[in-house]
Amino acid sequence: MFPSLDFPSTAIVKSVNKHAVLDLIRFHGGGVSRVDAAQQLGITRAAISAIVNDLIALGIVREAPPRPLRNGGRPARLLEIEPRYGNVIGIDLGASHMSLLIANVAAEVLYEREIPSDITAGPQPILDQMHHLVQESLAQSGISWESILAIGVGVPGPIDTASGAVISPPIMPGWDRYPIRETLKTRWGRPVSLNNDAELGAIGEWAFGAGRGERFLAYIKAGTGIGAGLLLDGKIYRGATGSAGEIGHITIDENGPQCSCGNYGCVEAYAGGKAIARAAREAIRKGIRTQLSSIPLEKITAQDVAEAARRGDLLAQQIIAQAGEHLGIAIAGIVNLFNPTTIVIGGGVAQIGDLYLEPVRRTVQKRSLPASARMVRITTALLGRRSSAMGAVVQAISLALHQAIEHERPASHVQIV
């Protein structure tokens, strides 16, 4: 119907199919046989065989130990990623912390660590800290630097994919247009992928979490701020310049309170971690009875409110329910606009659980059109705090493996625009 970006010509057909087979093996839970792959990709067994044997020869894929079968016939030889091919690192840079995963290319986590880190310190100190974290983690885990094939990094801001930098990020002062990807690539001498953290959350939950295999998925990162990662029609959606999914600064009340971004009535000013803590402080100032009064006013965090709510504190429960309703309004907007099958809610605030999630569900059902509301499943992140770091791992593996099968032979002379 419309001009497509993929222009297959015989020269790149095998390449495209090889990438497709590789991803099928990577993301198909439970193992795929050659025949499975042939059916799903719509090409013949013979063609698949040739591709799979290439991948095995490269050491990227292996045959899994045979498993009990159901039907008569020659047992299928299931395929899986060869974990010994190499390792990758995934790093999620948050507003107040930095978390790191080391995994092999089969996405099995080998090491995990999280340290506090204040992103407002600016790019140079933080990237130095990141470098030290990597070195320490390798030392502690006994994993060699040579085994690391690629590194994936996530940051909480809109990303320009071409330059590998953040552009006008609301919560990363001093980082505007700093060449993050190039800096790390040069320092590490490895391929580096740079993505928005919510985007990575979507990838992580899609690959190994609550949104497995869904083709229309939105991941909502509800933490200090609020962001969304969008997986539309099976592909990460970044928009024209890479800053799609910025749900946090959508207006839900034009006359609402001022947000840190300067506008009025953004969701983030109602439903984010900061907003929850502020609501508690205001209520206490007004003299409302609550268990939270025992905490010094200025030290109350969203986590304190969540704990109080779990212990039965009425005010805390009310604050969290209201935050959920406000987030629900914004998510209802996403549902109306994107018509997804699944919404995965992650980030720190989502850890609160049903006290937060139920109001979200209720509000979405109430405030989005039936045609879309009926279809959508709203759930918490299965990977918990690790969604984004896991997404970074997935991206790093993609980088490593797809580059490997591409460079196997000299790059095609066919220009893909």
Place this chain on the structure above:
Amino acid sequence: MFPSLDFPSTAIVKSVNKHAVLDLIRFHGGGVSRVDAAQQLGITRAAISAIVNDLIALGIVREAPPRPLRNGGRPARLLEIEPRYGNVIGIDLGASHMSLLIANVAAEVLYEREIPSDITAGPQPILDQMHHLVQESLAQSGISWESILAIGVGVPGPIDTASGAVISPPIMPGWDRYPIRETLKTRWGRPVSLNNDAELGAIGEWAFGAGRGERFLAYIKAGTGIGAGLLLDGKIYRGATGSAGEIGHITIDENGPQCSCGNYGCVEAYAGGKAIARAAREAIRKGIRTQLSSIPLEKITAQDVAEAARRGDLLAQQIIAQAGEHLGIAIAGIVNLFNPTTIVIGGGVAQIGDLYLEPVRRTVQKRSLPASARMVRITTALLGRRSSAMGAVVQAISLALHQAIEHERPASHVQIV
């Protein structure tokens, strides 16, 4: 990176390339030569030649009369669609009207007509009326029914692409799940495409209007109601079940007035044609001085308000500016979420012009994140009231031509999932 839906294999390579060449010729303003096509598609001149000559042999493409050139060398033979290959009909079914275009496959409009029609009358009477409109139009224009290759239809509701019906449409009472596409297909014995009207607006403006060639485009249909059609990464985005882009019922003020859909504070209740008329009536009831007082209160329409505003009426100008601001809030949400390059505003209310558009632009700049706001161009529909009907024409032509080159030979045995 992610499993793609297109699985090229040698058997379908030529088919894919043929479709790509055809669309390149269709949508490239000013004519393409074989060499141009080769460069843009990344395949060789020889391959393009074979494809183009096939298309010429089928009677779908022709060589344009030679034009003056700039550079030395053999003059390029420009390609264009052969208009005599056949004709199509595009129909836009609105809430209160029905408009029809007859065009040849080169998308040159041959006949145009618009009649009043109340969509609330229900599917059977309206589809009968549509049939009569087609017959009358053919008779009046002297175009033969035999020349009509396909028909495109647009309706103002969320569409389930699989069944060709609308699902829980807010403004089409009685149409829920009525098999519109099958009914028309059977009656006419021609391929029929059924799309959402805003979707078609996006297609129309993308192909021949204000959004020519843009890859990230949102078309906002601001009429009685408000809807959006989304073109993301060069492709129409329909969502998981075809009901994406329902911007009209996004909440911009949670405590706002009740909307016809049952919720509170939807954009449509602030910025749609109905809302504009209602605001005027309420102001008059309050006794505010305005030229509109000369019109019977219950008969005031958005168009009356627009005319009064143009004549300098302060109240009318204020109402329209406020409606624009409210629409701007919703569009700012789209800009934050989708990060498009272009927003095209069409529909009846958009005809008001800058009085409406300027507040929209101002509000979007104010209420969306700088990273996305900087990139976006906001403009009125170039095709005016015809955007959607033109989109229906484009879809009908797509149906006719792509089917023609596909059925040229027996369909590929390759299953594309």
Place this chain on the structure above:
DNA sequence: GAAGATTGTCAATTTCCTTGACAAACATAT
């Protein structure tokens, strides 16, 4: 143990693109 079913592989064939050469048709310089 035989029959049936499913999986994976092989050789021959087909399809379509690429390669490299060449003719056609123009502009410009001499």
Place this chain on the structure above:
DNA sequence: ATATGTTTGTCAAGGAAATTGACAATCTTC
């Protein structure tokens, strides 16, 4: 006017990858 250079489009030969159809391998069931 002629020669040179440039761009466009076509042709035949060659190559890459998928398809086809047959067949061996390996299981379940009768």
